[in-house]
Amino acid sequence: xxxxxxxxxxxxxxxxxxxxxxxxxxxxxxxxxxxxxxxxxxxxxxxxxxxxxxxxxxxxxxxxxxxxxxxxxxxxxxxxxxxxxxxxxxxxxxxxxxxxxxxxxxxxxxxxxxxxxxxxxxxxxxxxxxxxxxxxxxxxxxxxxxxxxxxxxxxxxxxxxxxxxxxxxxxxxxxxxxxxxxxxxxxxxxxxxxxxxxxxxxxxxxxxxxxxxxxxxxxxxxxxxxxxxxxxxxxxxxxxxxxxxxxxxxxxxxxxxxxxxxxxxxxxxxxxxxxxxxxxxxxxxxxxxxxxxxxxxxxxxxxxxxxxxxxxxxxxxxxxxxxxxxxxxxxxxxxxxxxxxxxxxxxxxxxxxxxxxxxxxxxxxxxxxxxxxxxxxxxxx
Ligand SMILES: *Cc1c(COP(=O)(O)O)cnc(C)c1O
Numbered sequence: 001x002x003x004x005x006x007x008x009x010x011x012x013x014x015x016x017x018x019x020x021x022x023x024x025x026x027x028x029x030x031x032x033x034x035x036x037x038x039x040x041x042x043x044x045x046x047x048x049x050x051x052x053x054x055x056x057x058x059x060x061x062x063x064x065x066x067x068x069x070x071x072x073x074x075x076x077x078x079x080x081x082x083x084x085x086x087x088x089x090x091x092x093x094x095x096x097x098x099x100x101x102x103x104x105x106x107x108x109x110x111x112x113x114x115x116x117x118x119x120x121x122x123x124x125x126x127x128x129x130x131x132x133x134x135x136x137x138x139x140x141x142x143x144x145x146x147x148x149x150x151x152x153x154x155x156x157x158x159x160x161x162x163x164x165x166x167x168x169x170x171x172x173x174x175x176x177x178x179x180x181x182x183x184x185x186x187x188x189x190x191x192x193x194x195x196x197x198x199x200x201x202x203x204x205x206x207x208x209x210x211x212x213x214x215x216x217x218x219x220x221x222x223x224x225x226x227x228x229x230x231x232x233x234x235x236x237x238x239x240x241x242x243x244x245x246x247x248x249x250x251x252x253x254x255x256x257x258x259x260x261x262x263x264x265x266x267x268x269x270x271x272x273x274x275x276x277x278x279x280x281x282x283x284x285x286x287x288x289x290x291x292x293x294x295x296x297x298x299x300x301x302x303x304x305x306x307x308x309x310x311x312x313x314x315x316x317x318x319x320x321x322x323x324x325x326x327x328x329x330x331x332x333x334x335x336x337x338x339x340x341x342x343x344x345x346x347x348x349x350x351x352x353x354x355x356x357x358x359x360x361x362x363x364x365x366x367x368x369x370x371x372x373x374x375x376x377x378x379x380x381x
Contacts, residue, residue: 005316005369008189008290011360013250019242032216033238039245043199046248047166047174049182050203053211054236054244058163058185058198062133063090064211064234065159065181065200071096071130078118080110080135080142080161081324081336082345086185087135087161088325099129100326102339107281108348109142110134111339115150118337123154132158136165136175137322138278138354139191139258139289144170144178159183163198166191167255167287176201186240191254191289191359192247194240257359258288261366265291265355268370272377274300292321294351300377304353310376316369321352 023035040052055061071077073095079088081100091098101118104111115132122128132151134142151158158179162168165175166184176182181204184190186197200211213219218231236244262277269275278292295304302310304320311318324345326336338344356369 002315002368005356005361005365006358007317007319007354007356009358009360010188010193010195011254011358013246015246015249016243019246020239023238023242029237029239032235033241035238035241035245036236039236039241039248040199042245042248043184043201046251047177047182047201049174049177049201051201051205051208053200053208053215054241055198055200055215055234056236056240057196057234058161058183058187059086059090060215060232060234061183061185061198061200062087062159062161063093063232064214065183066090066094066096066131067214068181068207068210069131069157069159075130076122076127077131077133078115078129078156079133079325080137081326082108082137082322082348083135083161083325084163084322085325085328085330086163087133088331091133096130098325098331098334100324100331100334100336102337102343103137103345103348104143104339105344106279107140107142107284108137108278108344109140110147111337111344112143112146112150114337114339115147118335119150119154119156121337128154129156132156133161134158134179135161135163136168138292139165139168139287140278140280141165141168141170141175141284141286143281148178157181163187163190164289165287167251169285171283177203180204181207186244186247191258191287192244192251194236194244194247197236197240197244254359255287258291258357259286261357261359261361262288262291264363264366265293265370269293269373272300272374274298274377275373288357290354290357292352292354294348295353296351302376304351307373307376308353311369311372314368314372316356316372318356318369319354321348321354323349
Protein backbone atom coordinates (compact mmCIF):
# COMPACT_ATOMS: atom_id res chain seq x y z
CA UNK A 1 0.00 0.00 0.00
CA UNK A 2 1.30 3.46 -0.92
CA UNK A 3 1.79 5.92 1.93
CA UNK A 4 -1.27 7.96 2.86
CA UNK A 5 -1.59 11.49 1.50
CA UNK A 6 -3.74 13.62 3.80
CA UNK A 7 -5.89 16.59 2.87
CA UNK A 8 -4.18 19.20 5.06
CA UNK A 9 -2.11 17.72 7.89
CA UNK A 10 -0.28 19.81 10.50
CA UNK A 11 3.19 20.97 9.41
CA UNK A 12 5.59 21.64 12.27
CA UNK A 13 8.55 24.01 11.94
CA UNK A 14 10.88 22.27 14.39
CA UNK A 15 10.98 25.40 16.59
CA UNK A 16 7.80 24.70 18.53
CA UNK A 17 9.68 22.79 21.25
CA UNK A 18 11.91 25.74 22.12
CA UNK A 19 8.84 27.85 22.91
CA UNK A 20 7.28 25.03 24.92
CA UNK A 21 10.57 24.45 26.72
CA UNK A 22 10.81 28.12 27.59
CA UNK A 23 7.35 28.05 29.17
CA UNK A 24 8.29 24.87 31.05
CA UNK A 25 11.50 26.45 32.32
CA UNK A 26 9.51 29.35 33.70
CA UNK A 27 7.06 26.84 35.21
CA UNK A 28 4.36 28.75 33.32
CA UNK A 29 2.06 26.24 31.66
CA UNK A 30 -1.28 27.65 32.82
CA UNK A 31 -3.69 29.42 30.50
CA UNK A 32 -2.51 33.03 30.20
CA UNK A 33 1.15 33.93 30.40
CA UNK A 34 3.85 35.48 28.27
CA UNK A 35 3.33 33.29 25.18
CA UNK A 36 -0.39 34.12 25.17
CA UNK A 37 0.36 37.86 25.33
CA UNK A 38 3.11 37.50 22.73
CA UNK A 39 0.93 35.47 20.37
CA UNK A 40 -1.92 38.00 20.65
CA UNK A 41 0.43 40.89 19.85
CA UNK A 42 2.00 39.06 16.97
CA UNK A 43 -1.38 38.21 15.40
CA UNK A 44 -2.43 41.88 15.80
CA UNK A 45 0.76 43.02 14.10
CA UNK A 46 0.50 40.46 11.34
CA UNK A 47 -3.12 41.26 10.49
CA UNK A 48 -3.23 44.93 11.42
CA UNK A 49 -6.11 44.29 13.85
CA UNK A 50 -6.44 46.71 16.77
CA UNK A 51 -6.22 43.85 19.25
CA UNK A 52 -6.57 40.09 19.69
CA UNK A 53 -7.72 37.60 22.32
CA UNK A 54 -6.32 34.06 22.17
CA UNK A 55 -8.86 31.33 22.91
CA UNK A 56 -8.94 27.54 22.77
CA UNK A 57 -10.81 27.22 19.47
CA UNK A 58 -12.18 29.16 16.54
CA UNK A 59 -15.65 28.05 17.60
CA UNK A 60 -15.11 29.64 21.03
CA UNK A 61 -14.07 32.88 19.31
CA UNK A 62 -17.35 32.93 17.33
CA UNK A 63 -19.32 32.19 20.51
CA UNK A 64 -17.60 35.10 22.28
CA UNK A 65 -18.21 37.47 19.37
CA UNK A 66 -21.91 36.63 19.35
CA UNK A 67 -22.08 36.98 23.14
CA UNK A 68 -20.43 40.41 22.95
CA UNK A 69 -23.17 41.45 20.51
CA UNK A 70 -25.72 40.41 23.16
CA UNK A 71 -27.34 37.80 20.99
CA UNK A 72 -30.01 35.83 22.79
CA UNK A 73 -32.92 33.51 22.19
CA UNK A 74 -35.20 36.03 20.45
CA UNK A 75 -32.58 36.93 17.88
CA UNK A 76 -31.82 36.00 14.32
CA UNK A 77 -28.31 35.77 12.81
CA UNK A 78 -27.55 35.66 9.08
CA UNK A 79 -24.75 33.23 8.19
CA UNK A 80 -23.03 31.91 5.06
CA UNK A 81 -24.46 28.50 4.20
CA UNK A 82 -21.42 27.02 2.46
CA UNK A 83 -19.21 26.41 5.48
CA UNK A 84 -18.22 24.09 8.29
CA UNK A 85 -20.85 23.61 10.99
CA UNK A 86 -18.66 25.49 13.50
CA UNK A 87 -19.62 28.79 11.84
CA UNK A 88 -23.24 28.37 12.95
CA UNK A 89 -23.16 26.14 16.04
CA UNK A 90 -22.52 29.10 18.38
CA UNK A 91 -25.76 30.70 17.11
CA UNK A 92 -27.52 27.65 18.52
CA UNK A 93 -25.55 27.81 21.81
CA UNK A 94 -27.23 31.19 22.39
CA UNK A 95 -30.65 29.87 21.42
CA UNK A 96 -30.80 32.25 18.46
CA UNK A 97 -32.06 31.43 14.97
CA UNK A 98 -29.68 31.10 12.02
CA UNK A 99 -30.81 32.18 8.56
CA UNK A 100 -28.59 30.91 5.77
CA UNK A 101 -27.37 32.95 2.82
CA UNK A 102 -26.23 31.34 -0.43
CA UNK A 103 -22.89 31.68 -2.19
CA UNK A 104 -22.25 33.53 -5.44
CA UNK A 105 -20.06 32.13 -8.25
CA UNK A 106 -17.14 34.62 -8.23
CA UNK A 107 -15.86 33.86 -4.72
CA UNK A 108 -18.08 30.93 -3.62
CA UNK A 109 -18.78 33.11 -0.56
CA UNK A 110 -21.86 34.98 0.64
CA UNK A 111 -23.95 36.39 -2.19
CA UNK A 112 -24.62 40.14 -1.79
CA UNK A 113 -27.77 39.69 -3.89
CA UNK A 114 -29.12 36.97 -1.59
CA UNK A 115 -28.13 39.00 1.48
CA UNK A 116 -30.00 42.04 0.16
CA UNK A 117 -33.17 39.98 -0.30
CA UNK A 118 -32.84 38.50 3.19
CA UNK A 119 -32.47 41.99 4.70
CA UNK A 120 -35.43 43.30 2.73
CA UNK A 121 -37.61 40.45 4.04
CA UNK A 122 -36.36 40.99 7.58
CA UNK A 123 -37.17 44.69 7.35
CA UNK A 124 -40.64 43.94 5.96
CA UNK A 125 -41.21 41.52 8.84
CA UNK A 126 -40.15 44.24 11.30
CA UNK A 127 -37.18 42.35 12.75
CA UNK A 128 -33.58 42.71 11.59
CA UNK A 129 -30.84 40.15 12.32
CA UNK A 130 -28.54 40.99 15.25
CA UNK A 131 -25.38 39.99 13.35
CA UNK A 132 -24.12 38.62 10.03
CA UNK A 133 -21.44 35.90 9.97
CA UNK A 134 -19.48 36.05 6.71
CA UNK A 135 -17.19 33.09 5.99
CA UNK A 136 -14.08 33.31 3.77
CA UNK A 137 -14.02 29.85 2.31
CA UNK A 138 -10.79 27.93 1.67
CA UNK A 139 -8.82 31.19 1.89
CA UNK A 140 -10.87 33.20 -0.63
CA UNK A 141 -12.31 36.45 0.75
CA UNK A 142 -15.96 37.31 0.16
CA UNK A 143 -17.14 40.43 -1.71
CA UNK A 144 -16.67 42.58 1.37
CA UNK A 145 -17.40 46.03 -0.11
CA UNK A 146 -20.83 44.90 -1.28
CA UNK A 147 -21.62 42.84 1.83
CA UNK A 148 -20.44 45.47 4.32
CA UNK A 149 -22.32 48.12 2.34
CA UNK A 150 -25.59 46.26 2.87
CA UNK A 151 -24.90 45.47 6.55
CA UNK A 152 -23.90 49.09 7.27
CA UNK A 153 -27.05 50.36 5.60
CA UNK A 154 -29.06 48.38 8.14
CA UNK A 155 -26.60 49.05 10.99
CA UNK A 156 -25.98 45.34 11.62
CA UNK A 157 -22.49 44.25 12.77
CA UNK A 158 -20.42 41.69 10.84
CA UNK A 159 -18.40 38.81 12.25
CA UNK A 160 -15.84 37.50 9.77
CA UNK A 161 -15.22 33.79 10.07
CA UNK A 162 -11.64 33.88 8.82
CA UNK A 163 -10.81 30.44 10.28
CA UNK A 164 -9.56 29.29 6.88
CA UNK A 165 -8.16 32.58 5.60
CA UNK A 166 -5.42 33.84 7.92
CA UNK A 167 -2.97 35.63 5.64
CA UNK A 168 -5.51 36.34 2.89
CA UNK A 169 -6.35 39.92 2.02
CA UNK A 170 -8.98 42.11 0.40
CA UNK A 171 -7.74 45.24 -1.36
CA UNK A 172 -4.67 45.12 0.87
CA UNK A 173 -6.54 44.60 4.15
CA UNK A 174 -6.21 41.35 6.10
CA UNK A 175 -9.13 38.96 6.25
CA UNK A 176 -10.72 39.13 9.69
CA UNK A 177 -10.10 42.87 10.08
CA UNK A 178 -12.86 44.22 7.86
CA UNK A 179 -15.89 43.50 10.04
CA UNK A 180 -16.63 44.38 13.66
CA UNK A 181 -15.09 41.09 14.80
CA UNK A 182 -12.91 38.54 13.07
CA UNK A 183 -11.98 35.04 14.15
CA UNK A 184 -9.14 32.69 13.23
CA UNK A 185 -8.70 28.98 13.96
CA UNK A 186 -5.48 27.13 14.78
CA UNK A 187 -6.98 23.66 14.56
CA UNK A 188 -4.63 20.96 13.26
CA UNK A 189 -5.75 21.25 9.64
CA UNK A 190 -5.52 25.06 9.34
CA UNK A 191 -2.72 27.03 7.69
CA UNK A 192 -0.94 27.38 11.05
CA UNK A 193 -1.84 25.35 14.10
CA UNK A 194 -1.54 25.24 17.88
CA UNK A 195 -3.05 21.70 17.77
CA UNK A 196 -6.25 23.40 18.87
CA UNK A 197 -6.83 27.10 19.33
CA UNK A 198 -8.38 30.26 17.99
CA UNK A 199 -8.24 34.05 18.08
CA UNK A 200 -10.79 36.83 18.26
CA UNK A 201 -9.70 40.13 16.69
CA UNK A 202 -11.28 43.56 16.55
CA UNK A 203 -10.56 47.28 16.61
CA UNK A 204 -13.07 47.55 19.46
CA UNK A 205 -10.65 47.28 22.37
CA UNK A 206 -13.39 47.57 25.00
CA UNK A 207 -15.15 44.60 23.48
CA UNK A 208 -11.91 42.60 23.49
CA UNK A 209 -11.39 43.39 27.18
CA UNK A 210 -14.86 42.08 27.81
CA UNK A 211 -14.08 38.98 25.72
CA UNK A 212 -11.04 38.28 27.91
CA UNK A 213 -13.24 38.63 30.98
CA UNK A 214 -15.97 36.32 29.62
CA UNK A 215 -13.38 33.78 28.47
CA UNK A 216 -11.93 33.48 31.98
CA UNK A 217 -15.17 32.58 33.81
CA UNK A 218 -16.25 36.24 34.07
CA UNK A 219 -14.41 36.70 37.31
CA UNK A 220 -14.99 40.16 38.78
CA UNK A 221 -12.01 42.10 40.17
CA UNK A 222 -12.02 41.14 43.88
CA UNK A 223 -9.75 39.20 46.22
CA UNK A 224 -12.32 36.44 46.58
CA UNK A 225 -14.10 34.78 43.63
CA UNK A 226 -16.89 37.16 42.66
CA UNK A 227 -19.27 36.52 39.73
CA UNK A 228 -22.11 38.62 38.34
CA UNK A 229 -22.56 37.14 34.87
CA UNK A 230 -22.07 33.71 33.37
CA UNK A 231 -18.72 33.23 31.61
CA UNK A 232 -16.74 30.54 29.80
CA UNK A 233 -13.44 28.72 30.16
CA UNK A 234 -12.10 29.59 26.73
CA UNK A 235 -8.54 30.90 27.13
CA UNK A 236 -5.64 29.34 25.26
CA UNK A 237 -2.94 27.57 27.26
CA UNK A 238 0.44 29.26 27.43
CA UNK A 239 2.11 26.12 26.05
CA UNK A 240 -0.08 26.06 22.96
CA UNK A 241 0.33 29.80 22.43
CA UNK A 242 4.08 29.03 22.25
CA UNK A 243 3.39 26.56 19.44
CA UNK A 244 1.37 29.27 17.69
CA UNK A 245 4.25 31.78 17.94
CA UNK A 246 6.64 29.34 16.29
CA UNK A 247 4.07 28.62 13.57
CA UNK A 248 3.25 32.28 12.90
CA UNK A 249 6.93 32.95 12.13
CA UNK A 250 6.65 30.81 8.98
CA UNK A 251 3.14 31.72 7.82
CA UNK A 252 4.35 33.54 4.71
CA UNK A 253 6.33 30.45 3.65
CA UNK A 254 3.24 28.34 4.26
CA UNK A 255 1.12 30.61 2.09
CA UNK A 256 3.69 30.51 -0.73
CA UNK A 257 3.74 26.71 -0.50
CA UNK A 258 -0.08 26.54 -0.62
CA UNK A 259 -0.17 28.82 -3.64
CA UNK A 260 2.49 26.78 -5.46
CA UNK A 261 0.50 23.60 -4.76
CA UNK A 262 -2.55 25.27 -6.29
CA UNK A 263 -0.60 26.50 -9.34
CA UNK A 264 0.87 23.03 -9.91
CA UNK A 265 -2.58 21.42 -9.91
CA UNK A 266 -3.81 24.14 -12.20
CA UNK A 267 -1.02 23.86 -14.72
CA UNK A 268 -1.41 20.07 -14.86
CA UNK A 269 -5.19 19.74 -14.80
CA UNK A 270 -6.85 22.89 -16.09
CA UNK A 271 -6.52 21.84 -19.75
CA UNK A 272 -8.78 18.85 -19.04
CA UNK A 273 -12.29 19.67 -20.23
CA UNK A 274 -14.68 19.36 -17.30
CA UNK A 275 -12.25 20.40 -14.55
CA UNK A 276 -12.40 23.98 -13.24
CA UNK A 277 -10.55 25.65 -10.39
CA UNK A 278 -11.82 27.77 -7.52
CA UNK A 279 -11.50 31.39 -8.67
CA UNK A 280 -9.46 34.12 -6.99
CA UNK A 281 -11.38 37.34 -7.31
CA UNK A 282 -9.56 40.43 -8.63
CA UNK A 283 -8.38 42.66 -5.78
CA UNK A 284 -8.17 39.73 -3.36
CA UNK A 285 -5.28 37.53 -2.32
CA UNK A 286 -6.06 33.99 -1.18
CA UNK A 287 -3.86 31.92 1.11
CA UNK A 288 -5.14 28.94 -0.96
CA UNK A 289 -5.68 26.96 2.22
CA UNK A 290 -7.16 24.17 0.12
CA UNK A 291 -6.91 23.64 -3.63
CA UNK A 292 -10.46 23.04 -4.80
CA UNK A 293 -11.75 21.99 -8.22
CA UNK A 294 -15.22 21.49 -9.65
CA UNK A 295 -16.05 18.68 -11.99
CA UNK A 296 -18.53 18.78 -14.86
CA UNK A 297 -19.61 15.15 -15.04
CA UNK A 298 -20.95 15.37 -18.59
CA UNK A 299 -17.71 16.80 -19.95
CA UNK A 300 -15.38 14.70 -17.81
CA UNK A 301 -17.31 11.44 -17.96
CA UNK A 302 -16.85 10.83 -14.25
CA UNK A 303 -18.60 12.34 -11.21
CA UNK A 304 -16.84 14.09 -8.37
CA UNK A 305 -17.74 11.24 -6.02
CA UNK A 306 -16.25 8.64 -8.37
CA UNK A 307 -13.09 10.71 -8.60
CA UNK A 308 -12.87 10.96 -4.81
CA UNK A 309 -13.27 7.16 -4.66
CA UNK A 310 -10.52 6.65 -7.24
CA UNK A 311 -8.19 8.83 -5.14
CA UNK A 312 -9.16 6.92 -2.00
CA UNK A 313 -8.16 3.66 -3.67
CA UNK A 314 -4.69 5.18 -4.09
CA UNK A 315 -4.65 6.07 -0.38
CA UNK A 316 -5.18 9.77 -1.17
CA UNK A 317 -7.56 11.79 0.98
CA UNK A 318 -9.83 14.13 -1.01
CA UNK A 319 -13.15 15.51 0.19
CA UNK A 320 -16.31 17.03 -1.21
CA UNK A 321 -16.76 20.76 -0.68
CA UNK A 322 -18.58 21.58 2.61
CA UNK A 323 -22.17 20.40 2.57
CA UNK A 324 -24.23 23.61 2.79
CA UNK A 325 -25.71 24.10 6.25
CA UNK A 326 -29.23 24.63 4.89
CA UNK A 327 -29.07 21.01 3.65
CA UNK A 328 -28.01 19.66 7.05
CA UNK A 329 -30.71 17.89 9.08
CA UNK A 330 -29.56 19.97 12.08
CA UNK A 331 -30.78 23.12 10.34
CA UNK A 332 -33.73 21.72 8.39
CA UNK A 333 -36.10 24.24 10.02
CA UNK A 334 -33.97 27.24 9.07
CA UNK A 335 -34.66 29.70 6.27
CA UNK A 336 -32.35 29.88 3.27
CA UNK A 337 -31.89 32.66 0.68
CA UNK A 338 -30.63 31.42 -2.72
CA UNK A 339 -28.53 33.44 -5.18
CA UNK A 340 -30.78 34.87 -7.89
CA UNK A 341 -33.03 31.81 -7.94
CA UNK A 342 -30.11 29.38 -8.12
CA UNK A 343 -28.74 27.30 -5.24
CA UNK A 344 -25.04 27.94 -5.93
CA UNK A 345 -23.79 26.36 -2.71
CA UNK A 346 -25.58 23.08 -3.46
CA UNK A 347 -24.12 23.07 -6.97
CA UNK A 348 -20.63 23.54 -5.51
CA UNK A 349 -21.28 20.76 -3.01
CA UNK A 350 -22.35 18.35 -5.77
CA UNK A 351 -19.41 19.07 -8.05
CA UNK A 352 -16.55 20.29 -5.83
CA UNK A 353 -13.49 18.34 -4.68
CA UNK A 354 -10.90 19.51 -2.14
CA UNK A 355 -7.51 18.11 -3.17
CA UNK A 356 -4.60 17.35 -0.84
CA UNK A 357 -3.03 20.71 -0.02
CA UNK A 358 -0.73 20.15 2.95
CA UNK A 359 2.30 22.44 2.89
CA UNK A 360 4.52 19.42 3.58
CA UNK A 361 3.22 17.71 0.42
CA UNK A 362 6.22 16.71 -1.72
CA UNK A 363 6.29 17.16 -5.50
CA UNK A 364 6.31 13.39 -5.85
CA UNK A 365 3.20 13.08 -3.70
CA UNK A 366 1.42 15.84 -5.57
CA UNK A 367 2.16 14.04 -8.86
CA UNK A 368 0.63 10.89 -7.41
CA UNK A 369 -2.59 12.90 -6.97
CA UNK A 370 -2.34 14.51 -10.42
CA UNK A 371 -1.59 11.21 -12.19
CA UNK A 372 -4.40 9.44 -10.39
CA UNK A 373 -6.83 12.11 -11.61
CA UNK A 374 -5.45 11.95 -15.17
CA UNK A 375 -5.69 8.14 -15.19
CA UNK A 376 -9.25 8.10 -13.79
CA UNK A 377 -10.37 10.56 -16.40
CA UNK A 378 -8.73 8.65 -19.24
CA UNK A 379 -10.37 5.38 -18.28
CA UNK A 380 -13.80 6.96 -18.37
CA UNK A 381 -13.40 8.96 -21.61
C1 LIG B 1 -12.09 25.24 11.34
C2 LIG B 1 -13.23 26.15 11.16
C3 LIG B 1 -13.91 26.71 12.26
C4 LIG B 1 -13.73 26.27 13.67
O1 LIG B 1 -12.49 26.32 14.20
P1 LIG B 1 -12.12 25.38 15.45
O2 LIG B 1 -10.83 25.98 15.88
O3 LIG B 1 -11.97 24.00 14.91
O4 LIG B 1 -13.18 25.50 16.47
C5 LIG B 1 -14.90 27.64 12.02
N1 LIG B 1 -15.24 27.99 10.79
C6 LIG B 1 -14.64 27.47 9.70
C7 LIG B 1 -15.05 27.92 8.35
C8 LIG B 1 -13.63 26.51 9.85
O5 LIG B 1 -13.06 25.97 8.77
